Structures are given as structure tokens and as C-alpha cells.
Amino acid sequence: MKTRGELKAEARELLAGNWGKAIVLNIIPILGAVFAGVIIAGAIALVAYLAQSGAFSGSETSITETASNGAANSGGQLFSGLIGTLITTGIAYTTLDWLRTKNNDFSPVRGMFSVFSREYFVPVLVLYILQAIFTFLWTLLFVIPGLIKSYSYSQTYYIYKDVNQKGEANNLNYLDYITLSRELMNGHKFEMFVLQLSFIGWWLLVFLTFGIAAIWVYPYYQTTMSAYYKNLAGDKFINYCG
Numbered sequence: 223m224k225t226r227g228e229l230k231a232e233a234r235e236l237l238a239g240n241w242g243k244a245i246v247l248n249i250i251p252i253l254g255a256v257f258a259g260v261i262i263a264g265a266i267a268l269v270a271y272l273a274q275s276g277a278f279s280g281s282e283t284s285i286t287e288t289a290s291n292g293a294a295n296s297g298g299q300l301f302s303g304l305i306g307t308l309i310t311t312g313i314a315y316t317t318l319d320w321l322r323t324k325n326n327d328f329s330p331v332r333g334m335f336s337v338f339s340r341e342y343f344v345p346v347l348v349l350y351i352l353q354a355i356f357t358f359l360w361t362l363l364f365v366i367p368g369l370i371k372s373y374s375y376s377q378t379y380y381i382y383k384d385v386n387q388k389g390e391a392n393n394l395n396y397l398d399y400i401t402l403s404r405e406l407m408n409g410h411k412f413e414m415f416v417l418q419l420s421f422i423g424w425w426l427l428v429f430l431t432f433g434i435a436a437i438w439v440y441p442y443y444q445t446t447m448s449a450y451y452k453n454l455a456g457d458k459f460i461n462y463c464g
Contacts (some may be wrong), residue, residue, distance in 0.1 A: 223413075223453055223454060224449075224453045226416070226417050226420055229417065229446050229449045229450055229453065230420075230442075230446050232321070232446075232449045232453075233442055233445035233446040233449050234442070236320065236321060236324070236445055236449075237441060237442065237445060240326050241438070241441070243326060243330050244330075244441035244445070245437055245438075245441060246330040246331065247313055247316060247317070247330035247333055247334055247441070248313055248334075248440050248441045248444055249330075249334070250309050250334065251306075251309070251310060251313070251436070251440050251444075252436045252437055252440050252441075254306075255428060255433040255436035255440065256432075256433035256434060256436060256437075257433070258433055259428070259429070259431070259432030259433025259434065259436075260432060260433065262429075262432065263432045300354075303354075304347070304350055307346070307350050308337045308338060308343070308346060308347075308350075309334060309335070309337070310444075311337045311342075311346055311379045312333060312334050312335055312336040312337040312338070312342075313333065313334055313444055314379065314380065314444065314447070314448055315333070315336055315337070315342075315379075315380075315383050316328065316330070316333030316334070316336060317444055317445055317448040318380065318383070318448045318451065318452060321445070321448055321449055321452050322452065341386070342383075342386075345382055345386070345391070345396070346379060346382070348396050349378050349379060349382060349396055349399060349400070352396060352397065352400060353372075353375045353378060353400065356371060356375065356400070357371055357372050357375070370411060373407060373411040373414055373415060374403065374404040374407050374411060375400055375403050375404065376403065376407065376414065377402075377403040377406050377407060377451055377454070377455070378399050378400050378402075378403040380448075380451045380455070380459075381399050381402050381403055381406070381455070381459050382399045384455070384459035384460050384462065385399070385402075385459050385462050387460070388459070388460060388461065388462050388463075390462050390463060402459070406454065406455060406458075410454060414450065417446070417447075417450060418447075421439070421443055421446075424439045424442070424443070425439065427439065
């Protein structure tokens with residue numbers, strides 16, 4: 223298994239001379255970060271203005287209104303999380319193929335939406351729902367178990383892609399992919415956590431630039447995460463026989 227530095231170097235080597243294609247491939251998450259940055263900047267300015275004008279004094283919000291807004295936000299977050307997962311999984315699949323073949327002759331837009339297909343849409347949807355349920359149930363015990371399990375399940379989508387391309391998908395049920403991810407990540411969860419944590423400086427830069435730096439940071443991060451799976455799994459699932 224490569225070190226963090228070697229994984230990042232592999233990502234930078236792939237991206238060198240290909241930043242334009244990588245940015246287009248990751249454009250929706252990038253725009254999401256920029257939009258979030260604009261919202262944060264606007265919110266900071268608005269709060270500062272309202273605080274200065276004394277608009278917060280005497281404001282009231284009913285419990286019913288708060289509960290209603292909370293329910294609506296939860297539903298919206300679940301839906302946006304699903305759409306985000308479908309898109310980022312398509313990006314991850316395309317990036318993984320790019321890392322393996324080194325062939326940059328592909329459509330980044332088609333790659334970004336590759337999961338919106340008969341081959342992948344339903345499986346990724348079901349896997350998303352199952353992981354959400356399991357992670358939620360573990361989180362009921364405490365936040366930490368839920369976080370740990372999210373790392374255990376983190377390679378599920380990649381594994382499905384490899385097993386499916388091998389033609390073995392019909393020999394496994396959806397729970398099997400989660401189990402395979404859990405087994406693959408046994409002894410590697412903290413390793414992945416530290417790898418992600420090593421990007422904290424880059425994400426701070428994204429925050430300080432109100433999302434603009436995500437143009438470069440997100441492709442770099444996503445490519446590194448795909449390189450992590452590629453090196454951790456090797457040919458195990460490419461040659462999988464159920």
C-alpha cells in the first residue's frame with residue numbers, strides 16, 4: 223500500500239496537463255462549493271448588518287414553525303445527498319478508470335453522469351439507502367460508531383463497479399458489497415481518516431477563498447481518494463469470483 227505522499231503524487235501526476243478535463247469532470251461539486259462560499263459570505267455580511275442595526279432584538283420563532291422547517295430541511299438534505307452521491311460516484315468511477323488506464327480520451331460530462339444509467343442507477347441507489355440506514359442506526363448508539371461505520375462502508379460503490387464489470391454482480395446481493403467493503407477496510411479505517419485529514423489545509427483554503435480554490439482542490443482530493451481504493455483493493459475485485 224502506498225503512503226499518503228505517494229497517493230497524492232499519483233493524483234498530481236495524473237492531473238498534470240489534464241486540469242481542464244478534471245475540472246469539467248468535477249464541475250458540479252466545484253460549483254456547489256463556490257455556491258456555498260457565496261452563501262457563507264452573504265450570510266456573514268447579513269448577520270453583521272442585522273447585528274449592527276439591532277434587528278435581532280425581540281425576534282421570535284414559534285416551535286411549530288421551527289419543527290416544520292426542520293422536517294422540510296431533513297427531506298431536502300436526504301434528496302440532495304442522494305443526487306450528490308449519484309454524481310460523485312460517477313466522478314469516482316471515471317477517475318478510477320482514468321487512473322488505471324491513463325487514457326484521457328473520455329467525455330468528462332458523460333463520466334460525471336455515468337451512474338444515471340440502467341447499469342448503475344438502481345444498484346447505487348439501493349446501496350446508498352442501505353448505507354444511510356446502517357450508518358443512522360450506528361449513530362443512534364453514539365456519533366463515533368456511526369463515523370467509524372461510514373469508513374467501513376466507504377469503498378462499497380467502487381467494489382460494486384469492479385464486481386459488475388467482471389460480470390459477477392448477479393452472484394452477490396447488495397448487502398454483500400457492504401460486507402466486502404467492511405472487510406477491505408478492516409485495519410485501514412484510521413489510515414483513510416488520516417489521508418482525508420491531510421487535506422484540511424486545502425479545505426481551509428477553499429473556505430478562505432469562499433469556494434474558489436475548490437476548482438483545484440476538489441479534483442485533487444477526488445483523484446487521491448480513487449487512487450486510495452485502486453492501491454488498497456489492487457486486482458482483488460477486478461478478478462472477483464463470487
